[in-house]
Amino acid sequence: MNTEIKTIAFDADDTLWDNEPYFREAEDRFCALLEDYLPHHSVSQELYKTELQNLSLYGYGIKGFMLSMIETICRVSAGTASLQGVQAAIQLGQDMLRQPVVLLDGVEQVLGTLKGKYRLVMATKGDLLDQERKLKQSGLQDYFHHIEIMSDKQVADYRKLLRHLDCNPGQFLMLGNSIKSDVLPVLELGGFAAHIPYHTTWVHEQYEHSLEHPHFLQLNTITDLLPYLSL
Amino acid sequence: MNTEIKTIAFDADDTLWDNEPYFREAEDRFCALLEDYLPHHSVSQELYKTELQNLSLYGYGIKGFMLSMIETICRVSAGTASLQGVQAAIQLGQDMLRQPVVLLDGVEQVLGTLKGKYRLVMATKGDLLDQERKLKQSGLQDYFHHIEIMSDKQVADYRKLLRHLDCNPGQFLMLGNSIKSDVLPVLELGGFAAHIPYHTTWVHEQYEHSLEHPHFLQLNTITDLLPYLSL
Incomplete structure (x- = not known):
């Protein structure tokens, strides 16, 4: 050297x-929230698509991830889901921000x-x-x-x-x-x-x-x- | 000196x-979104309360403001509002992030x-x-x-x-x-x-x-x- x-x-x-496992765990729970609309893997793809679209605007980090989860709920459910999913996504993100x-x-x-x-x-x-x-x-x-x-x-x-x-x-x-x-x-x-x-x-x-x-x-x-x- | x-x-x-006028303008439009639930001034107070609660978690800036708007929709409407308000709040924030x-x-x-x-x-x-x-x-x-x-x-x-x-x-x-x-x-x-x-x-x-x-x-x-x- x-x-x-x-x-x-x-x-x-x-x-x-450790960092990435917290994102993946949150993503798993997030996909489960939308299982009435799309299979797990497709929700994951939709979330990733939203994250990429928003990356130049939000940058990296948990707050942008939270906003992208919420936007994905709106799109995947075509605006028909209830606010409970949004509240759950906020909770997932806030839990990440408090992870030891x-x-x-x-x-x-x-x-x-x-x-x-x-x-x-x-x-x-x-x-x-x-x-x-x-x-x-x-x-x-x-x-x-x-x-x-x-x-x-x-x-x-x-x-x-x-x-x-x-x-x-x-x-x-x-x-x-x-x-x-x-x-x-x-x-x-x-x-x-x-x-x-x-x-x-x-x-x-x-x-x-x-x-x-x-x-x-x-x-x-x-x-x-x-x-x-x-x- | x-x-x-x-x-x-x-x-x-x-x-x-300029910065603060963009926040105040977004807040005005946000309050209008929730006028079926609370008068303008009360929505503004609720939003401020949410922002203060989240400040130590989110810090300053537009992304935290967006998340606090969305959380305020959930609370003020007791979870009964539609996702259209959430989509409008995301749009308000994204417009701020693109302000010249x-x-x-x-x-x-x-x-x-x-x-x-x-x-x-x-x-x-x-x-x-x-x-x-x-x-x-x-x-x-x-x-x-x-x-x-x-x-x-x-x-x-x-x-x-x-x-x-x-x-x-x-x-x-x-x-x-x-x-x-x-x-x-x-x-x-x-x-x-x-x-x-x-x-x-x-x-x-x-x-x-x-x-x-x-x-x-x-x-x-x-x-x-x-x-x-x-x-």
Whole structure:
């Protein structure tokens, strides 16, 4: 591994703590609400279609997910469902916003080992307040030099982050569970990236190809990173 | 005015561009949707009650406002309204998210005069993506050294901002239309603050007392700031 690396940025959702399973669980319950109108799988597809349509307007996060669930109820039922489904969708979302934060295995050990040796950054997308809440509850705040909550993780967003951190791409390593959001845009800028798969990935983040690149590391768990670094 | 000031931070909504009238206009239309259940003024009170209840969960911004409108429909109609009201509330919110940005008088002149002489910062609260969209549409991006989109504007939030900017409170001036959010917490930290009233203020931001403080400037318009600075 490149010994020039000075800054290591961590994705948060499904890299530091569980996130996607809460969305999938809420989606399952949501599909059940509409089973009088459409089979489970079709509701799921309709919800995803609504989410994609709204993504440029709402961005990532639970509030947009709630609004898309509600809009899907209106469309799937052709405006004929009762408000009880809407209330249930609001409740599902509010429960998600109150979910306790569960750290993934090895996270505290890795952050503790790297702290003081590298500049550590958390770089996540989603609702501002919700990501701040999770960070606070996680107890990980003090490990990080900087927290960046991004509206998206495209090349331009990483370029902005690197400028903000006053960091050359060649000294930057990004870690995360999404090849599309955490790896490809960073490699494109000349940075380093490591992928740590998580057992559940949102369709929108799925990436089916295999990836080989001199700046890319495929890991199994977060602790697998340590042997590649100068410690 | 203190000649030590090096950093000037501007609130955005209703300081750089119009915002609150869009919320009030949406609220008026929302109240009309529920006129079969409650008089206009009572719907408005119910909506405000819902917004306050959800503020710690949703934070500031249009998506939370949309979810609170929908929740208010459910409660005010005791679950008996049709989905048409919900669809109308979603449409009201989506229209707000697509509103063009209208700069307030004097803003570009003041930013142009100060650029290069002070470090200029935009410090706003609200939905991350929506504030980024408005900044981009405003064309003001290049005037600012730093953009801070905050989940709240309490003393602790400004302390974090000042630390991030590596700025002493005595070298910091905040400008905005809300005494509660833009002035009082900054004065408490030892910074300077200027209030520029806007014709419409959300109940939650209203402040009825008169304020006198050696670090406080009451202005009428943004251009009134210039004579107080070293230019």
